[in-house]
Amino acid sequence: MNEAFRNARSFAERLSALGLGAGGGSVQISLAILALIALLCLFGPLVSSHAYDRVYRDYVLAEPSLSAHPDAAEVALAIETIARRMPARIEALRVDGDSLHATLFSDRPIDARALRAFERSDVFSAPRIVETQDGGRRMRIDAPLKRTVFLFGTDANGRDLLTRTLIAGRASLAVGLLASMVALFIGVAYGAIAGYAGGRVDAAMMRIVEIIYALPFIFFVIVLVMAFGRHFALIFIAIGAVEWLDMARIVRGQTLSIKRRDYVVAAQALGATAPAIIWRHILPNAAGPIVAYLTLLVPQVILLESFVSFLGLGVQEPLTSWGVLIADGARNIQGAAYLLVFPAIFLGATLGALQSLGAGLLRRFDAKSD
Amino acid sequence: MLRHALARIGAAIPTLLIIVALAFFLMRLAPGGPFDSERALDPDIARNLRRIYRLDLPLIQQFWLYLQSLLRGDFGPSFHWRDFSVNELFAKALPISMQLGAEALLLGLIAGGALGIAGAASQRGIGAALVDGVALFGIVLPAFVVAPLLQLFFGLTLHALPVGGWSDGAWKNQVLPVATLALPQIAVVAGLMQAGMRDALAMPHIRTLRAFGLPAWHINAHALRAAILPVLSYLGLAAANVLTGSVVVETIFGIPGMGRYFVDGALGRDYTLVMGAVVIVAGLVVGFNLLVDLAYAWLDPRVRHE
Numbered sequence: 001m002n003e004a005f006r007n008a009r010s011f012a013e014r015l016s017a018l019g020l021g022a023g024g025g026s027v028q029i030s031l032a033i034l035a036l037i038a039l040l041c042l043f044g045p046l047v048s049s050h051a052y053d054r055v056y057r058d059y060v061l062a063e064p065s066l067s068a069h070p071d072a073a074e075v076a077l078a079i080e081t082i083a084r085r086m087p088a089r090i091e092a093l094r095v096d097g098d099s100l101h102a103t104l105f106s107d108r109p110i111d112a113r114a115l116r117a118f119e120r121s122d123v124f125s126a127p128r129i130v131e132t133q134d135g136g137r138r139m140r141i142d143a144p145l146k147r148t149v150f151l152f153g154t155d156a157n158g159r160d161l162l163t164r165t166l167i168a169g170r171a172s173l174a175v176g177l178l179a180s181m182v183a184l185f186i187g188v189a190y191g192a193i194a195g196y197a198g199g200r201v202d203a204a205m206m207r208i209v210e211i212i213y214a215l216p217f218i219f220f221v222i223v224l225v226m227a228f229g230r231h232f233a234l235i236f237i238a239i240g241a242v243e244w245l246d247m248a249r250i251v252r253g254q255t256l257s258i259k260r261r262d263y264v265v266a267a268q269a270l271g272a273t274a275p276a277i278i279w280r281h282i283l284p285n286a287a288g289p290i291v292a293y294l295t296l297l298v299p300q301v302i303l304l305e306s307f308v309s310f311l312g313l314g315v316q317e318p319l320t321s322w323g324v325l326i327a328d329g330a331r332n333i334q335g336a337a338y339l340l341v342f343p344a345i346f347l348g349a350t351l352g353a354l355q356s357l358g359a360g361l362l363r364r365f366d367a368k369s370d
Numbered sequence: 371m372l373r374h375a376l377a378r379i380g381a382a383i384p385t386l387l388i389i390v391a392l393a394f395f396l397m398r399l400a401p402g403g404p405f406d407s408e409r410a411l412d413p414d415i416a417r418n419l420r421r422i423y424r425l426d427l428p429l430i431q432q433f434w435l436y437l438q439s440l441l442r443g444d445f446g447p448s449f450h451w452r453d454f455s456v457n458e459l460f461a462k463a464l465p466i467s468m469q470l471g472a473e474a475l476l477l478g479l480i481a482g483g484a485l486g487i488a489g490a491a492s493q494r495g496i497g498a499a500l501v502d503g504v505a506l507f508g509i510v511l512p513a514f515v516v517a518p519l520l521q522l523f524f525g526l527t528l529h530a531l532p533v534g535g536w537s538d539g540a541w542k543n544q545v546l547p548v549a550t551l552a553l554p555q556i557a558v559v560a561g562l563m564q565a566g567m568r569d570a571l572a573m574p575h576i577r578t579l580r581a582f583g584l585p586a587w588h589i590n591a592h593a594l595r596a597a598i599l600p601v602l603s604y605l606g607l608a609a610a611n612v613l614t615g616s617v618v619v620e621t622i623f624g625i626p627g628m629g630r631y632f633v634d635g636a637l638g639r640d641y642t643l644v645m646g647a648v649v650i651v652a653g654l655v656v657g658f659n660l661l662v663d664l665a666y667a668w669l670d671p672r673v674r675h676e
Contacts, residue, residue, distance in 0.1 A: 310514045311621070333518045344515045
């Protein structure tokens with residue numbers, strides 16, 4: 001089995017180097033895309049006029065649009081809802097510019113306190129009573145409209161999708177980076193030890209890696225998430241714990257070839273200890289490929305996190321990640337495809353950019369080390 | 371050849387055993403049990419339940435019992451689906467998943483292989499660009515994005531294919547799930563095939579053939595034998611990927627296959643069900659790798675004599 005696995009892996013890696021990122025500018029372009037997405041996700045929610053968990057009851061499943069809400073139909077719907085609660089009838093209704101002029105009529109005198117419903121709605125600000133007639137049974141009011149823009153629309157709970165997509169990006173990127181760090185740490189330590197020790201230790205350690213390869217990954221993650229609980233900080237440990245295998249293999253390979261170099265032999269002759277040699281000589285010289293594979297690891301981790309979240313095992317509400325949003329979009333595909341499309345574009349762009357960045361780096365370091 | 375085969379089979383058995391043990395103990399480490407519910411059970415009932423399902427024995431003894439029943443081909447009773455044994459559940463679900471997976475793999479091989487050969491033939495042309503494009507799509511669009519988009523386009527907009535369900539394997543119900551599963555495989559196989567063909571076509575013996583003035587298809591056929599090796603060794607991983615992907619695909623398309631049992635079972639702490647799924651999936655992956663290994667040795671004499 002080991003032969004096939006090793007070949008498959010190395011060829012899969014070669015594929016990623018070959019398939020993508022042709023052309024000299026690809027590294028710069030993917031870096032630019034990544035930087036843009038990262039900046040958007042980091043600072044976008046701070047700038048955005050919507051909080052990611054703010055629910056707009058009057059704008060459930062609003063379509064994405066550039067123009068501000070509310071439109072005429074939404075105003076009419078909102079005032080009808082408010083009037084029905086009061087209860088009152090709408091006698092006249094006129095929207096001009098940024099305010100609504102309405103005349104309400106009821107069988108009993110209208111209590112001014114009932115007008116608070118206006119303030120609570122997402123459509124109007126506090127209304128002004130222009131005049132009351134018929135002993136308070138007829139009331140003319142002016143209510144300013146609240147203008148809100150939902151660039152990406154809103155979800156089934158009436159939350160702004162743009163802000164949620166950016167917040168989700170934070171979670172996905174954070175999990176991607178942290179889990180990759182966990183994988184990097186385990187993988188580098190494991191690979192360096194196996195490669196440097198060599199012989200039987202190496203064979204046994206690599207045999208373990210092969211066994212874990214054959215374990216169905218998704219089961220592994222599910223069980224780990226179950227064991228750790230659905231805590232956000234622990235998801236990346238679970239993912240990191242299954243994604244270190246490639247890194248271990250690569251570091252081992254690098255270590256095997258570097259440890260025969262003259263400067264390592266010289267260090268050994270001078271009596272340097274094994275940890276010191278690994279730290280001072282082997283890892284710095286293997287840094288190039290390690291960084292390249294790390295870049296290829298991040299998209300895999302993000303994908304796995306999305307996958308776990310898609311199954312409902314990952315990041316929990318009201319926090320969100322791209323996988324959660326995509327799962328949400330998949331459920332609403334019939335009425336609101338944009339719920340799927342926008343998070344998918346962000347996820348796809350990130351994955352693609354990371355992948356071609358990693359491929360580009362890999363090619364550079366490969367050319368150097370050969 | 372026979373010795374090579376025996377050695378490989380000998381190595382596969384302990385691998386399987388370790389996977390089973392790992393899964394068994396990991397599963398038990400997770401907090402919570404199969405009989406947890408909103409309301410606490412009466413302690414007597416809980417004790418009886420645990421005794422009937424033999425959860426009161428020491429863990430190592432449970433593992434031993436489980437191994438014994440596995441050897442008899444018995445996966446035990448399901449904890450969640452109280453009236454069914456795991457065998458009965460799998461008897462229905464496994465053929466469906468296997469059919470889906472096999473079709474997706476086959477499609478991935480044929481379509482990806484054809485694309486890759488075409489890409490290698492036109493070094494800088496449309497073919498190569500197409501392969502790059504497909505490879506990018508396979509990576510950028512994961513199954514859980516592709517599946518709903520396919521549903522939207524072919525199911526809800528065109529009304530050409532059903533959005534979900536299995537209806538006993540009618541071909542119309544299979545098109546979208548198989549396409550979703552196959553897309554990433556097509557991407558990878560196309561890339562591998564293209565790279566392999568490019569390398570193979572540059573080899574000295576191919577140049578000799580070309581110097582003889584043989585027709586292009588004949589040269590390609592010779593190059594194919596070398597170029598197919600990386601694809602072949604990828605197949606083991608592909609099988610594992612398809613099995614993982616089927617979890618998503620079966621959930622989205624509402625197909626009663628193994629993938630659904632996998633997730634539901636893990637969430638409900640249905641120990642036997644999840645263990646059964648792990649054993650079968652791991653068995654399939656290990657078995658498939660074994661086959662690939664043997665085929666590899668048969669195609670490439672260098673491996674055999676190593």
